[in-house]
Amino acid sequence: MTTQLKQAAGKVQPNGNPLVAHRYGADPYALVFGDRVYLYMTNDALEYDENGVVKENSYSSINTITVISSADLVNWTDHGPIAVAGPEGAAKWATQSWAPAALHTVIDGKDKFFLYFANNASGIGVLSSDSPVGPWVDPIGEALILRSTPGVEDVTWLFDPAVLLDDDGKGYIYFGGGVPEGQFAEPGTARVMPLGEDMTSVAGTAAVIPAPFMFEDAGIHKWNGVYYYTYCSNFYDGQRPEGSPPAGEIAYMTSSSPMGPWTYQGTILKNPGHFFGVSGNNHHAVFQFHDSWYIAYHAQTLSKAQGIANGYRSTHLNRLTHHEDGSIPEIHADYEGVQQLAMLNPYERIPAATMGWSAGVKTEYLAEGGVQAVTDVEQGGWIGLSGVDFGSGAESFQVSVLSLEAGGVLELHLDELAGPVIGRLTVPAADGSQEWVELKTEVQGAEGVHNLYLVFTGESNKSLFKLAAWQFTAQGH
Incomplete structure (x- = not known):
């Protein structure tokens, strides 16, 4: 079955402006x-x-x-x-x-x-x-x-x-x-x-x-x-x-x-x-x-x-910029934005509410866990991260997740939304416990610098799960 992906609005890859697409500011x-x-x-x-x-x-x-x-x-x-x-x-x-x-x-x-x-x-x-x-x-x-x-x-x-x-x-x-x-x-x-x-x-x-x-x-x-x-x-x-x-x-x-x-x-x-x-x-x-x-x-x-x-x-x-004489030349506002200053380290724990681009997701503060989480995750929703440096390679992916009634699958794609899949993680349907759990899956083919996409699939018209944070583990660790 082919997932119908949500379309990005406002902030569209590879642009940097506006800074986020899931809320105003x-x-x-x-x-x-x-x-x-x-x-x-x-x-x-x-x-x-x-x-x-x-x-x-x-x-x-x-x-x-x-x-x-x-x-x-x-x-x-x-x-x-x-x-x-x-x-x-x-x-x-x-x-x-x-x-x-x-x-x-x-x-x-x-x-x-x-x-x-x-x-x-x-x-x-x-x-x-x-x-x-x-x-x-x-x-x-x-x-x-x-x-x-x-x-x-x-x-x-x-x-x-x-x-x-x-x-x-x-x-x-x-x-x-x-x-x-x-x-x-x-x-x-x-x-x-x-x-x-x-x-x-x-x-x-x-x-x-x-x-x-x-x-x-x-x-x-x-x-x-x-x-x-x-x-x-x-x-x-x-x-x-x-x-x-x-x-x-x-x-x-x-x-x-x-x-x-x-x-x-x-x-x-x-x-x-x-x-x-x-x-x-x-x-x-x-x-x-x-x-x-x-x-x-x-x-x-x-x-x-x-x-x-x-x-x-x-x-x-x-x-x-400032000229040497102290004057400021006129700024050209655009959708492109600014250059990425550093690569994202996937081997640190990354809050799930970290996004380069996104569609079909929202964020909210959840008292059960004291975290600003990604919520309202829907079929075809996704989060994109720019410039993720996997170095010599990743061997696994771990996520802190709260299952909802439907559950679903989190797919990891490189370079673009329909790019190579390096791993899939199944999130089971909720069992009524309402507890955050750590789920882990093996990954293959994640080396060097890539854009990373977390793509969410599952039953349509239902919220699938909530995400708090994620992290990759490097090979040999």
Whole structure:
């Protein structure tokens, strides 16, 4: 029997953008820790009307932030949603969690992580953790920044934070947005202020960043001693003075100090509609990973491929460079994405929610095992991994699996979905125990570097099993 494979949507081999195809993720912010990049994103989720038709994204019910990470920038591990706002969240005083920012520092000899978020457009909160993936707590039990904060009384939208930990260990937070009536050219709604040493307080009075045609989306990075403040321009459709940023583009200003004064320089990234044929707001983050610079941004490419581009956004990644004079050349956004930085080691335990490409699968956090698992595995569903280095050869494959009513078969293919089969593992139907088990099978023909595909077969229209992690064993081990 030939398996009818699910078709990839949005992220199609060999492209790297959007980063994942099994969930949305907007307003990306990057944190580099160790040898991994962690991307924190607004957890866009489909909204439906009374007839079950997908509505325009209202953002009103978003109270979680999702995080993915990667060591190679092509295969991404889904760590699941962070419960931020509302009764189930860490910050119960908040109602929404949008546009996160993250920071890592060392306090009293221990790694500490801070996650800043917008409570709609009315304030900014902060969570803390000992790990980049949580668990997270609210260390202050209230908002970090409100309109009562000195210097922010007139900010239209109190949201979209970005944070900088400077070389001297001092922290700064950048935020704000919106356009007071008629003030498109000079909204005056961008702000910066120092963070306290604890990173959970602010100090002094917020300073105005005079960003031309400011709209939203604060960004900050430092290169060669220069501070770069980046932001999204507003959508004013009237005449703009020469040298002003066009509508909905990422613009940048520079300074020799984290607090300014700032000099406007130009724009670096056009609106997503210019590249992908589907417009919308523009949101970004600039970061360095190893020796290169990157820009993360969102576009409605996955939802467009699904026929529902109603404000549901997905994160993308492209290279960014600095000229010797400090200027940033314009970025060309595309589906291709960035080069894979390292091969995937299959002899380490790999979370099943690690994907280069996928179709017909979802992920969710399962309390029974405390794991972000691959779930809703269907007949013809699959996961693809890019650049897997088997070295001199693998002899077996092991997976942590939770059987469901139907059970099924996990096939291992090399190079492409219909490529050579190196092994098959049968997952028996559930016996009612609801326990994770380790299953193992022999493999043959896995040597050198290949793309790897986990293809799922079984009874149609039924969920087959759930996966937590997998690992190969090298020959002779």
